[in-house]
Amino acid sequence: MHIVALGLALALSAQQGPGPNRGREKPMDVQMTIDDYNPKSLLVVPEHKVPRAKYPFVDVHNHQNRASGAALDKLVKEMDDINMGVMVNLTGRYGKNLAENVQAQKGKYPKRFVIFANINFENLDDPGYADKAGKQLEEDIRNGAQGLKIFKNFGMDLKDAKGRVTVDDPRFDKVFEVCGKHKIPVLIHTAEPLGLFLPMDGNNERWLELKLHPGRGRTPDKYPLWENLMAEQHRLFAKHPKTTFIAAHFGWFGHDLGKLGQLLDKMPNMMIEFGAIVEELGRQPRTARAFFIKYQDRILFGKDTYRKEEYGTYFRTLETGDEYFDHDRKYHGIWKMYGLDLPDEVLRKVYYKNALRIIPGIDKSGFPK
8 A cells, every 4th residue: 555655656746847846837938128017907996086186286396497478378277277376486597587587477477486596606716606696696586586496416516616516515605594584495406316326236226217317327436425415405404594495305305204204303494395206105105194294384295397297196195095006207116106195284284385384475365274
């Protein structure tokens, strides 16, 4: 009997092949890149598309310096479609160009646009540069500027005769003092997402972005460390406690809301907006929801790149509890999104109340009380 059983076992083993590969098929010889792999989910869950915001909102991060005439009329119509009450054009420039931008946009639609000024970095090495920059901003405010925008070249690419200009360079103290004096906010973009400063390898969440847009890489042979840029920005905020700073893109701490909360606790003059980082929020809905509720007085709505059809992703993320839906830029993160389902009072603050509080001169008649 034992001999028969042993014989059967050996026969079955021979049919199934060697132990480690038993039952395995040879993989198909099919090649596909990560760019091409974009599976359509078979998951069936409730969906709530939100093409129009629940409340009128202020988009504090946009760039429309070329919009005028018929293009401006079309833009305002699209703003009406999605319930955007006011758009902040951060690319106002300075001097004559600033005055022309104010006239072109606010002249025709005085209640729908806010224009931020920018800094003129010419002749940085001149002994009188600081005073000249401060006076220019004073003039721009008289000509209609309601805030100041600092672009990402500040700290990364801007150089003087000695080398890189740091984010907390004292030559700009006068400019930030002028902002505090007139109570206009400074929306500042420092650095880039952390992943763009890391090695381009299989461990980097931003690998696909670096592949598609290699010029976005911030390698240490050409740029300062991400941590150093962040430290410079935070020293700037602390140095000017009477000036309100809006850290663009959640200050690039969307991946670490615990750290971002610590910064907000430490610096009451710091605000944040979430342009181009909604994907970070949608992958951590419980943590992000708790963060929005706790810091509801410090968060502003921002989008950055203007594409009307993409605003729905932002509204859906903020307003619904939807699960496992797509975002608009695969290269920002190969994951799905989940809604935060924010309470109405938090939505009101994020959509418009916080912006009305910190940006002077916005017409409040188009917003609920």
